[in-house]
Amino acid sequence: MKILVAVDENAYSRYAVRQAARLAANTWADVVMLAIEKNRSYIAEEELDPAHAHPRLRLLNRYRADFLDALGPGVDLYDGREDAPFVRREDKVLEQDLSGRKTFRLHLRGGDPVKAITAEAQAEGCDLVILGCGQHEGGWGRGSDVPGRVADAADCSVFVIREEPATSRVVCCLDHADISQESLELINQWVTIYAAGLEVVGVLKKGELREEVEAKMGEVLDYYLKRDVHALIRVVDEDSLETFIESGRKDDLMALWLRHKSPLQRLFHSKRVNALVNHASSSMLILR
Amino acid sequence: MDMLKALVPVEMTLASNVALRYLCRKAELLGIAVQPVHVEEPDHKPHSSETGWIRRSWESGLRQAGLEEVQRILNSEKLDCFIMPNPIVRVGDRDDTLLEELRLGGYDFFVEGEVANFNTGAFRKRLRSRLYRQMPCPVLLVRNMIQSDRLALVLDEKTDVQSLVGRFHQLFGGRDVDFDLCAYAMDDLHQDPHPDELLSEGGELLGKLGYRPARAFTLLGSPETAARNLGDYGMIVAHMDRRSNRKSPLSEVLGLASSPILICW
Numbered sequence: 001m002k003i004l005v006a007v008d009e010n011a012y013s014r015y016a017v018r019q020a021a022r023l024a025a026n027t028w029a030d031v032v033m034l035a036i037e038k039n040r041s042y043i044a045e046e047e048l049d050p051a052h053a054h055p056r057l058r059l060l061n062r063y064r065a066d067f068l069d070a071l072g073p074g075v076d077l078y079d080g081r082e083d084a085p086f087v088r089r090e091d092k093v094l095e096q097d098l099s100g101r102k103t104f105r106l107h108l109r110g111g112d113p114v115k116a117i118t119a120e121a122q123a124e125g126c127d128l129v130i131l132g133c134g135q136h137e138g139g140w141g142r143g144s145d146v147p148g149r150v151a152d153a154a155d156c157s158v159f160v161i162r163e164e165p166a167t168s169r170v171v172c173c174l175d176h177a178d179i180s181q182e183s184l185e186l187i188n189q190w191v192t193i194y195a196a197g198l199e200v201v202g203v204l205k206k207g208e209l210r211e212e213v214e215a216k217m218g219e220v221l222d223y224y225l226k227r228d229v230h231a232l233i234r235v236v237d238e239d240s241l242e243t244f245i246e247s248g249r250k251d252d253l254m255a256l257w258l259r260h261k262s263p264l265q266r267l268f269h270s271k272r273v274n275a276l277v278n279h280a281s282s283s284m285l286i287l288r
Numbered sequence: 289m290d291m292l293k294a295l296v297p298v299e300m301t302l303a304s305n306v307a308l309r310y311l312c313r314k315a316e317l318l319g320i321a322v323q324p325v326h327v328e329e330p331d332h333k334p335h336s337s338e339t340g341w342i343r344r345s346w347e348s349g350l351r352q353a354g355l356e357e358v359q360r361i362l363n364s365e366k367l368d369c370f371i372m373p374n375p376i377v378r379v380g381d382r383d384d385t386l387l388e389e390l391r392l393g394g395y396d397f398f399v400e401g402e403v404a405n406f407n408t409g410a411f412r413k414r415l416r417s418r419l420y421r422q423m424p425c426p427v428l429l430v431r432n433m434i435q436s437d438r439l440a441l442v443l444d445e446k447t448d449v450q451s452l453v454g455r456f457h458q459l460f461g462g463r464d465v466d467f468d469l470c471a472y473a474m475d476d477l478h479q480d481p482h483p484d485e486l487l488s489e490g491g492e493l494l495g496k497l498g499y500r501p502a503r504a505f506t507l508l509g510s511p512e513t514a515a516r517n518l519g520d521y522g523m524i525v526a527h528m529d530r531r532s533n534r535k536s537p538l539s540e541v542l543g544l545a546s547s548p549i550l551i552c553w
Contacts, residue, residue: 236406
């Protein structure tokens with residue numbers, strides 16, 4: 001598993017880093033931590049010390065320390081040394097390689113945050129993007145809708161974490177039968193990490209639960225019950241789905257299984273996925 | 289102590305599967321014998337003959353298919369409880385057939401599965417159905433397999449407390465059940481009777497029959513909050529007035545609850 005943790009200077013990024021570390025400790029994941037800066041062509045980079053030319057390198061180093069702290073004692077997956085140099089790659093990414101038994105890299109990219117995060121996830125072949133988000137607003141700069149746009153645009157799963165999560169319930173919405181083993185395992189990880197309850201919610205189409213969705217809900221239920229995860233089931237009408245997701249509370253984690261042809265994907269296409277992620281009260285996990 | 293007899297529809301649905309599994313887990317605790325029933329509803333297409341041996345052989349084929357389906361479901365689940373060896377398989381309208389069987393079979397309660405909906409309209413429609421309006425016994429509506437064995441008796445201002453306590457005694461008398469007594473109201477202002485009075489009336493009636501709830505408490509707040517707070521109970525036991533068509537806060541709580549609910553009439 002490869003995780004991309006995107007960070008900015010806000011407190012929610014610190015929470016995202018801590019949660020990413022908890023997942024990494026459980027799954028022995030490869031990790032890339034990414035910060036984004038504005039493109040500044042007027043700076044003669046080669047004439048400056050890297051720390052002065054790129055203030056966000058200090059931010060990355062601070063989060064790196066937080067990440068290693070949050071891994072907990074006895075987790076010896078990554079290199080803890082502090083003197084590794086940042087190297088400019090051919091694609092203009094500044095990189096510090098702190099890989100140990102597993103890959104751990106700090107990356108600094110320039111440009112638009114949404115493009116930088118999605119390009120990084122694609123270039124590194126990440127399975128999951130984790131990023132923090134402000135309460136009832138996207139954060140990542142005033143008036144920005146970065147988390148929602150990343151959730152909409154990324155090819156892989158995206159976890160948008162709202163401030164310090166005290167998650168007590170993971171709610172997974174399902175409207176199609178094409179769900180991957182990896183996504184089931186990912187949910188299992190968060191349920192275990194948070195010691196949370198799990199609810200699997202089937203989406204009714206015209207008041208009916210389609211046969212393949214019903215069968216898949218049964219399989220998902222069996223999958224979790226066999227692993228001693230206490231899972232509940234529920235259904236919601238397609239028309240009420242948006243309200244249902246928005247009614248998620250701060251201590252909920254709302255997970256949506258999306259795929260390109262899924263009605264959920266159509267329903268929440270572009271602006272709606274974006275708006276939902278940016279304005280929800282709960283953390284959101286978009287599963288692909 | 290006699291076993292309680294429960295009529296349980298066995299169907300190829302997630303809800304039915306969950307209900308069967310839940311019931312089998314609790315069967316020993318509650319002393320339940322499970323009578324499976326399966327109703328094949330004929331389609332409404334015109335057939336070559338509506339009478340005579342062609343009709344009879346067609347119905348017999350449907351019954352056979354239904355029986356095979358029930359056996360397949362029961363075998364695949366490997367249920368570890370007492371299931372009556374002869375499933376009842378009928379052809380006809382589901383509600384009519386179940387009502388007839390409930391009237392003639394002297395069952396202690398009817399059990400069926402339902403997947404809870406965020407929108408409680410489906411639950412209200414179920415309560416208004418002919419089956420529920422005419423059912424001669426309580427119904428246990430199973431939404432999830434909750435592990436807890438603790439029950440909650442939930443009262444509200446419309447509850448016929450005497451009737452609920454009587455039913456509770458009839459079903460659980462002599463069994464080692466662990467239960468709490470809860471009075472629900474949106475708020476405790478202008479409630480008649482007040483939640484405290486309900487708790488005291490319920491506690492007194494239960495005490496006369498030798499029961500003592502582990503905890504008696506008032507639950508205040510919106511139906512959503514109350515349903516969430518009742519989520520850890522293995523069964524919620526409540527009374528509903530079938531003569532009233534009015535949507536009550538308690539019926540909303542029951543509509544939203546994740547736990548199985550035993551509705552006494």
